[in-house]
Amino acid sequence: MDSSTVANLAAELQRRAVEKFGTERAEALRTDLLQMARELEALHTYNIGFDDEP
């Protein structure tokens, strides 16, 4: 997993959290958001084509 991609994704989630819930709440979620960024990145790197339905 590309750590810079995860960091970018975490930063984007953090930005959205500040916008929706304010700085204090976004800060409280920071560790969880980093973990979520790792998970979302794992989904994004899974190879799935538009016609690849089981």
Place this chain on the structure above:
Amino acid sequence: MNPEALTLTEAAGKIRDGALSPLDYVQALFARVDAVESRVQAWTTIDREGVLAEARQMEAEARRKQFRGPLHGIPVGVKDIFYTKNLKTTMGSTAFADFVPTYDASVVKRLKNAGAIIMGKCVTTILVFLDPGPTRNPWNTEHTPGGSSSGSAASVAARMCPVSIGSQTVGSVGRPGAYNGVVSVMPTQSRVNMAGAFPLAWSLDHVGIFSRSVADIDVMLDCLSETPMPSHLRRTDNRKIRIGIIKDFFFDKTDADTRGKIDALAGNLSNSGFQVTLVPVPSIFDLHPAILRTIVRSEAASTHQQLIQDKSSAYGPKLRDLVQMGLLIDAGTYLRARRIRRHYQRDMARLFEHVDVLVTPGAPGPAPSGMATGDPVMQAPWTLADFPTMTLPLALASNGLPLGIQLTAAPLHEGLLLEVAKGIEEIIGFKAKPNL
């Protein structure tokens, strides 16, 4: 006779034979509730007058040899997220403290049609997530009963009712099943209808059942099933049943006591005529936490988006975190998770090309002490796959709390799962009960 000690199957047989009156039965269970409920706290609502009236009616019918169905006169606990007509349904939250549904959930209708008496509503964690309710583990009240179906599992373990209904989105049936030393099942999602239940994540929410024997689960599943369980999926012919033990991932997260007892069971199964093999998991297995959490967060956010604004104080911290994180996930990512889930289900289903039933631990160990409801890690892979799963009590740990095993079959193969579970239940021969 101690009516509270009877399994569903035993009680139903005695009611049919006239050896047990439905009224005496519920009165014995109420006496048990009076004796232990202050310590276990498994119930949110019991309408005693309503239950007694229903039991009197059932008794009159039984005297005339009229039986509504296989559950005639059997009291059943129902998790407090399933709507019950004219009976309070709180979802474990102050947001619904006074909510009285005007109709029954699908499973409640089916229970009533089969002759069951709805004994009361069982405690759920707050809004079906990880924030605990008051229920304690009947084996040791310093310990959690697990969740979210806390009261459903504890009420059966404590002999306050013979069977109960719960639900599972990640690990809310199997985990409390293992922690409380009872039998549990999470059927394939399409097997039992969740309509009329408060959702957490609708594509993952499953109905569950708790009992003290596999035979009881069989009876209940027959009553609740939307589709008949085909006989060819129940019979196992004359060939050896193939049991697959999965150690990858599961054993890494399990304590030494549980691992040792599962290894010993594998030996016993082999000696008893089962064909036992070790089974590796496919590579996509590693993705299951990411797929599952993305779906749960997204769907929970959708369910709670308005309610959390209107009733903010009714939320526990864990559900608040879940919902707020879900609100940050875009639609494309959620849909990608749903698509990858289908790949996961396809690849995981291939495990059953070589085995009939998979065996894994029911929980990482005995129920932890304190309020936190424990780790659903053993159930998550199967809930995501939507494979029917049961837990059986296996043995007592050194601290006197139960350990469980988990059995999993291919989708809609509940009949086969039950047959195998009956055989394994007999081999294990678990007879212990909580000393309340």
